[in-house]
Amino acid sequence: MAPVSQIPVAVLGAAGRMGRAVIAAVEAAPDLDLVAALDADDDVAEVRAAGARVAVDFTVPGVTEANVHALVDAGVHAVVGTSGWTEPALQRVRDHLVEAPSVGVLVAPNFALGAVLTMAFAAKAARWFESVEVVELHHPDKVDAPSGTARHTAQAIAAAREAAGVAPAPDATTTALDGARGAVVDGVHVHAVRLRGLVAHQEVLLGNPGELLTIRHDSLDRASFMPGVLLATRSVGARPGLTVGLEHYLDLA
Numbered sequence: 001m002a003p004v005s006q007i008p009v010a011v012l013g014a015a016g017r018m019g020r021a022v023i024a025a026v027e028a029a030p031d032l033d034l035v036a037a038l039d040a041d042d043d044v045a046e047v048r049a050a051g052a053r054v055a056v057d058f059t060v061p062g063v064t065e066a067n068v069h070a071l072v073d074a075g076v077h078a079v080v081g082t083s084g085w086t087e088p089a090l091q092r093v094r095d096h097l098v099e100a101p102s103v104g105v106l107v108a109p110n111f112a113l114g115a116v117l118t119m120a121f122a123a124k125a126a127r128w129f130e131s132v133e134v135v136e137l138h139h140p141d142k143v144d145a146p147s148g149t150a151r152h153t154a155q156a157i158a159a160a161r162e163a164a165g166v167a168p169a170p171d172a173t174t175t176a177l178d179g180a181r182g183a184v185v186d187g188v189h190v191h192a193v194r195l196r197g198l199v200a201h202q203e204v205l206l207g208n209p210g211e212l213l214t215i216r217h218d219s220l221d222r223a224s225f226m227p228g229v230l231l232a233t234r235s236v237g238a239r240p241g242l243t244v245g246l247e248h249y250l251d252l253a
């Protein structure tokens, strides 16, 4: 039998919770070849020297954008799971990619299939309910709040409601302790819980007079993210430009 042609892959954030899981998943995949595993003290330029075609970034919000620009300069496709991306940062990547039109970059707030479906279902339901709020629940070692997934979910809900001309959700609050009503993302309230024992969970609460719809997803183990990460690693080279959200790779957008 002809040998399988392998994609050379680098992992950034290799010593982290996600980095370790991605390394194990890449090493177990016959069509992927781990050629570099870099963490905080390493130089991202090693990715190119190692011959990587794709780099997977699960680092920290403060460094991920710089990593992506370095990867684009090196002509290496990027699969990015790190949270903390803002629209201006995404736009800077889009602008940079004009100079490297064959390079693909995927920034995906969540690689778990159920989480991606939660976002799609929530966006579909959002126009039909008076009220909608998002609650995300994570392990207490997470450094950012609210989660990237919750922000992406709220943005999708807000866009769907705006397109349908839905009024803002009713809220009579006039007096509140700071933070009691959560953060507001594009007009949608988002609440963040940090609790030992949790991994990554999200509820979208939708309400109408006399009825409630709750859409909930639970990642109980980081294994939940691996099929999405592997799918993206195999596909990103065929999708030049910037893509935001795994839903675009799954035909759900």
Ligand SMILES: NC(=O)C1=CN([C@@H]2O[C@H](COP(=O)(O)OP(=O)(O)OC[C@H]3O[C@@H](n4cnc5c(N)ncnc54)[C@H](OP(=O)(O)O)[C@@H]3O)[C@@H](O)[C@H]2O)C=CC1
Binding pocket: 012, 013, 014, 015, 016, 017, 018, 019, 038, 039, 040, 041, 042, 058, 059, 060, 061, 063, 080, 081, 082, 083, 084, 108, 109, 110, 111, 112, 148, 225
């Ligand atoms: N999209 C998705 O599906 C998912 C996204 N995430 C996101 O992924 C990110 C990582 O999460 P998690 O693994 O739990 O976090 P960790 O803190 O466990 O891992 C991050 C790792 O990145 C390292 N690091 C810091 N700076 C650099 C750098 N310049 N180059 C390379 N590595 C660096 C850190 O080192 P040090 O500790 O020394 O700073 C650490 O080892 C978070 O933003 C999280 O929100 C998490 C799960 C799923």
Ligand SMILES: O=C(O)C1=N[C@H](C(=O)O)C[C@H](O)C1
Binding pocket: 083, 109, 110, 138, 142, 143, 146, 147, 148, 149, 150, 199, 200, 201
């Ligand atoms: O830090 C985490 O753990 C996670 N981060 C991502 C996010 O911020 O949405 C994805 C998932 O929720 C796990």
